[in-house]
Every structure is written in structure tokens, then in C-alpha cells.
Amino acid sequence: MRHFLRLADAAPGGVRPLLERARAYREGHARVDFQGRILGLLFLAPSLRTRVSFECALHRAGGHALTLDAARGLWPLETRRGVRMDGTAVEHVDDAVAVLGRYVDALAVRAFARLEDDRDDHRDELFAALRERSPIPLVSMESGREHPCQALADVLTIERRHGPLAGRSVLLRWVPHVKPLPKAVANSFLLTAASLGARVTVAAPAEFDLEEGVWEEARTYAAVSGGDVVRCHERAIPPETVAVVAKSWGPHGAPQTLWRAGTHDDWRLGPRDFAAVPEASLLHCLPVRRNVEIEDALLDGPQSLILEEAADRLWVQQAVLAALWDSEERRHP
């Protein structure tokens, strides 16, 4: 694995080894050593969990993380090739990443979907440009299309509680919000669970469908892994579900434009929804709008694994970085 910008960089065969490595680190069966390693964190969008979990992933293993926040302090970056840079962009992203590649050992990047057009967002042009040019491994901290580290943490948390996902039913369940959100977390969970052989149901009101390209990729993984991916427009949690990943996202197509506040408030999750599935777990990537997306009683109740899920970010990110740096050493021994 040279980069980890989308699940396809590991999938389908590479997801299981990443999870095993993360679990070994978590349980102390293997030691990760990042002594002398520096990870750059380039934020083109804000963060709490992601930044802290990445910084701690490095420092807990003797390495160092260097946070660069482009929203403040950094100048605007040009992403188009061959243009005359006479506008506001001060530096070409090619040059920025080439220079950073001389100082740090890997670069993690976050840039959110703009929510004007799903197809634009899912094209991930910035990440494609970075990938082409970067002399060092790149890791996604969420792009327009995917948030692969989050999904790895999700499945690690679920498997720690419920065992291997192959053949198990999981529900990616849309919940309401006060504004349209990106689809990256939803896409990544669908892809990752499908690659592990889970039976994934995506339940959302009809106008909140995910992109067809993501469905196609998920179906490809499911065909290989023996899993299954299914669309559904029902609110109820199917009885065989072992884990419900709750997530809000914007309408399909042009999320900002099509958004109507307050519709589908009845999709909010609460203890009542979980009454029929007493063994099922609740996951949410956080931050969560309490009592808008999910009721307090469910978030703080015994079925909620939200804090376990956040904690697992650290271990999967250590696993991803270790795998990237191992591959690199094999290339340049």
C-alpha cells in the first residue's frame, strides 16, 4: 500500500490485515514504533477527534505530528495544472506537497465536500493531484468522497463487540440534522463493511441516496467477499442487525440546494427504535447533534459504543501508518 486515500488503496484484500494490526496494537500483542517519524497533518477543514487521534497515534509511539491548518495561517493553494497563477492562490499544491515531502515522512490531508454537486465532490480532484505528485505516503483524513480511517475504526469497534463481520447484518442508518452534511463517512462505511463480507443495509429517505459510483464499488467488494449491499427506505431496524451506524448526510445530487430543514425528523433514533434489537450496538462517528440526530438516552445508554469507536481511531491510524511505512521500506530498502 503506497497511499491510503480511499478504501480501494487497501481493498479488498488489505482491510483485514489492517484491522488485525490495529487490534494487536490495541491489545498490546504488537508494538508500534514511530521513533524518528514525522507525520504532517494538513487541514483544509476543521477537526477535533481526527487531529487529536492522529497526533496521539504518533506521540504514543515515539513519533511526532506536525499540524498545518490551511484554514488559518496557510495561504490559498492552486490545484489546477498549467495555469498562470495571477489570482489569489499563492502556491501550487504540487509545490507545497513536494516541499513537505522533503521534510516529513507522510502527509495526512483533510478537505471536506463542498456540497454543491455530489459528482464534483466524489471526484476528489485535489487528492488525485496530490497522489500523482507526492513523494511520500498520503493518508486521507476525509475527502469529498471518503473517510476511510473512520470506517476502519467503525468496523474494528463492531468486530470487537460482535465478532467478524462476514455474514452479519449491519445497518447504515440516515438520521436527521440541522444542515446537509458530506457523504464521506457513509460511503466509507458502506465500502469497508462490504469488503469484509457484511450484509450492509443503507436505510435513508428516498432523496438521500448515495452516489451510484459508490454503490458499484461496494457491490464489487461484496461479490468478492460474499457480502451484500441493499438500499432501503424504512426507518425500522431489521431484527437481525448487530450494529447500527447512525449518520446524517445531505440529499442526493446537489445537497446544499435540495436541502429542506426539518423534514424526516421522525428518523431521529431513540431507545424505542432499539427495543426490538436488544443485542445491537449503536455507532456514530461524532460530533453528534444530541436530540436532533439521536436522543440522549440512547447515546448514553448501554447499547452505545460511540466512545469505543472514537478511541479505536487511534489504533487503526497507527496500523495504517505502520503499513504505509513498511511498504515504503520494502520499495526502498
Place this chain on the structure above:
Amino acid sequence: MRHFLRLADAAPGGVRPLLERARAYREGHARVDFQGRILGLLFLAPSLRTRVSFECALHRAGGHALTLDAARGLWPLETRRGVRMDGTAVEHVDDAVAVLGRYVDALAVRAFARLEDDRDDHRDELFAALRERSPIPLVSMESGREHPCQALADVLTIERRHGPLAGRSVLLRWVPHVKPLPKAVANSFLLTAASLGARVTVAAPAEFDLEEGVWEEARTYAAVSGGDVVRCHERAIPPETVAVVAKSWGPHGAPQTLWRAGTHDDWRLGPRDFAAVPEASLLHCLPVRRNVEIEDALLDGPQSLILEEAADRLWVQQAVLAALWDSEERRHP
């Protein structure tokens, strides 16, 4: 000691051991080891000294500090419980602190007084909420009511120069400013010096009184320690004073509303005020408005300990963190 959010978390018995520990670190009689420790620094208000002294307190002892600046980069946090989060707050502070508690080993927090109503500010609702929920030790970097690490540094600096505070006279002396400031530093010095048995005089114009709740707490400590706390409205430094802690703060009650610029300019301190107390030291927590609060000649003269006081922040903060982590290990051996 589980948290150090206010002096009461250590007082009355625990202040002396913290000072002794700080002094031992400073003089090299004991070694502090924060290897493998990560402290999160959550700033809901700006900082220079506090941030740098905490970061260095960690790094000088082999640990790591992770700075989170909520004024920029972090999203707004909800502090009320049970509400429907359909406003601007993106994350509940309960969730933020619970998640951070999975990544870091302690969390230091700064949130200034809002200066609209002293009683509101002194209630410290945010800190109370954090304390209730946090799985890890919390340290105040200044709340609406207190700045306990600053006061520990103040008394360490005074005792290094003048010996134990018990029975000695110290003056907490109001000085003018261009705007109303929080009372946290003043409150904390009063409480801390009282807990060590000092005779503390608080000198300020009548309308700049401190809150009655703080006076009560200080009297309780003085009753135990054999100290004394006294209100006074005179500008002159009493002859028996060993140390003058100069500080500005806003009017009593509703500081922003009651503030009148330029009144009491004759309370500015200068060398003339110190002529009658040639052995007394001047302290100020910094930043200081030169020639508004205190004249250059006094700040830069031989009686000024302001730089010693700033430097002592590092040692008391190491002592506080070491004490918190020691207690935690005793709880979970």
C-alpha cells in the same frame, strides 16, 4: 487530588506539598518524569505564558502537550444538558471531553469570565460540567472564578525570596487599566495566600470589591491556617508588607456595565509607592500595561519579581500534573 480546577481541590492541606514538590523540581532535588504522558490544552480564550509554560512543563519532562484552540479551528461547544442541539453548537462539551479523555492523559482548560455578571462568572458552570463527566484529570488554566496555577506560582516566588508566608503580610493591590479585567487571578491569590497562613490585605477602590463567596472561602482557610484576610480602600502599601501582588480587575457586580475608563489613575504603582517598603517585592502575573498599571521604573527595578514569577509557572504546573497523575495511579494501580 483528582482535578485541579480550583484551590479547594487542594486546600487547605494540599497547597504546601504542591509548593514543596515544585521547589524540589526547580532546584533539581527531585526529577519529574512525564515520559509517555500527553496533556491536552483546551483554550476557549487566548494565551501566551500559560500555553508556553504548560507545553514546556511537559516537554522538559519528556512528555507531550497538545494544544487545541477553540477560538479558531474548533467548533462551538454546547454546555447545557438535555437540550435539542439545533443551534450553532456542533458538539456537546460532554462528548468532547469524553472523547479527549480516550486520547490524552489529562486536560487543561481555559475559559475567561464574560464580565457581564460576577455571580454567573463565579459559578464556573462549564468547569463544573467538565468535572462531572471527565474520565481524566482536569487542570484549570483560568476559569471565570479562579486561576489556581498562577497563584501557586505567585506564592512560590514570594516564598523563595521571603520565606514561608505564615504570619507574613502580603498585599493584593488593585491597579488601574484601560478596561475591566476578570477577577480570577485576584481571587486565587487571596485564597492561596490565606490557605498558607498569610495576613492578606486586599486594597482596591470601594467599587472593586471581590465576591462575597470568595471572601468566605478565604476566611475559612485563614481560620484553619492561622492567617488573616482584610479589605482596605487605601492606596498606600502598609509598612510590614513583604510582597505586593499588583492586579487590575473590573468593578464588583456587572464589570462591563459599571466600568468607567480613567477613574482611579492615581492607583498606578511606581517607585515612589515602594520607597517606604524597600524590602518588599512586586509581583504581577503579566501581561502588564506598562505606565498604565505600573511604571517602567518599578517593573524593571530591583524590587520586581515579575520574570521570576513567570518562570515559576513551569515548576508549579509540573508539580500539579505529577500530583494528579500520582493520585490517579493510586486509584487504578
Place this chain on the structure above:
Amino acid sequence: MRHFLRLADAAPGGVRPLLERARAYREGHARVDFQGRILGLLFLAPSLRTRVSFECALHRAGGHALTLDAARGLWPLETRRGVRMDGTAVEHVDDAVAVLGRYVDALAVRAFARLEDDRDDHRDELFAALRERSPIPLVSMESGREHPCQALADVLTIERRHGPLAGRSVLLRWVPHVKPLPKAVANSFLLTAASLGARVTVAAPAEFDLEEGVWEEARTYAAVSGGDVVRCHERAIPPETVAVVAKSWGPHGAPQTLWRAGTHDDWRLGPRDFAAVPEASLLHCLPVRRNVEIEDALLDGPQSLILEEAADRLWVQQAVLAALWDSEERRHP
């Protein structure tokens, strides 16, 4: 060497040893050890390369860098002495640096030229004030007049490719831009190359001359080193040139006022300009406005050393810090 705020702090005799040290670190012939060292980075202007290269310079050698960004988070600093601080400045720079000097082991500072008046910018009053007061070594990360670490990297990169600069011809070549830029990088290259005995030609349109004080200092160095410094208004690269340092800067005198957008666009550099000097190298400190200052084909072609130059920042900065800390130990053994 007590500080490195301008080339004169090392020149003329001290530049060569810094370069030799940097090269030894780069090639692994000497090891730099910053264990236990903390460098403060005070940014009064934005940065990417400089911040990352300084942070990595410390962390790669076991030390720690602490970034303070005054553009956000820090309060405004007063720089005048003896004034009544009743304006917006919250803290005097004297106090800020004196306090930081108690926490960190050296302080690197960046403050850009304001471009209102070259003479004001070149006076570097802030840096002069800091130098006078600082208890710890100071390093420039670019002032109004100079950017000495950048110039050290430039000459290291050139000498690694072309051998010692003494007697070699180098061209400091003005290029167009969308706005007036500071002269610090240009000044520093002229001074540094002159101190090493190079024959330096500065080629720019007539109205873009550098300050006479800088020329005088450069002539003094050249007289000692056996080098030469020459003004020229021709665009063509002289045939004997081994390296072209391309840089834009504002008009002479009052850069903001005298600036005319779009003039001298024919000074843009491209492969055609380098056709007659196939052995010559191109340098640029970055960020570069592609196809405004220099064409893509030249920047990305075989004559371009821009990424080598950026990478060399790390080694020269390690050399400067090691030299400063060595000198300090000799003073206080």
C-alpha cells in the same frame, strides 16, 4: 555567534563554518543532538516552509519546536519603549521575549517588511529591540531587511551542485509578480554570496534597485572575500553564470505606492532564457507564482533545484541553532 538575525552576525568569517556544519549534518558525517532543547517560533507573518523546516530541524534531532502565531491567538505587542500602553497593545515585546526566554532555549522570529518605506523596513526596529533584551539566542525567520537562513540554504544548494562559490558568477535575477514583495530574500542572497567570494550580479529593471545600505555591506564583504557585486538592468543571463536565483521584489523606495501591476512581464523566466547556459541551475525560495514569475517547463525541468533548496533549509537551520547553542555553552560553561 550570540544571535542570527542578520548575516552580519556570522559574516564574513562565520558563513563558511555554518555551511560546512550543515553539509556534515546532511551527509551524516556529524550528528546534531537537540535532546532537551526547545525552540520557540514566533510568527508575526504567515509561513509554510519555514515553520515546517524549523519544526523538523528540531524534531529530527530529538528537540522540540513550539509555534506561536501572533497573527492569530496572540495579542498585539507594543514595541516602543517608555510609552503609556493605553492603546490596543496588550503586552510589551520586551516582556514577551523576557518571559519566553525563561521557558525556551532560543527564539526564532518572523516579521515581514510593511512595504511602505524601504528605509523603515530595513531598519528592523523590532529585531533590534528583541536583540537588546533577549536572554536567549534569537534567529531570524525573515525580517524587513533579511532572511539569512534562506540565503544559507541557497548557497548550500548551489555549492553542492557547482562547488565553492569563490570566483564563480551567480545571478540574482528579478522576476515579475502580481504584487510588490519584500526585499529580504534578495538582500540576504546578495550579502551571503558576496561574503563567500562569489561574483554576484543583481539584474532588475532600474526602478527595482536594492537599498544602498545593503549594497554597501555587500561591497564590504566582497572586498574581504575577493568577490564582486554588480548592478545590471539586462534580462539576459550572462554566459558564465552557474546559478540563477530568481526572486521578485517591490520597487525601490516605497514599494506599495510605486507598484504598477503587469510591467516588465517580459522578465518572466522560461526555458528559452536558460538555453544559452545549459549548465546553470535555477533557484527560487518558493512559494512561486507559476507562469507569472517562472514558466512551468523551467520550474519542473532538469536545471531547477527548487526542491533541493527547500530541503536544504532544514540542514542550515540545524547548523545555525547548533552554533548558537554551542556559543552559549562556551559563555556559560
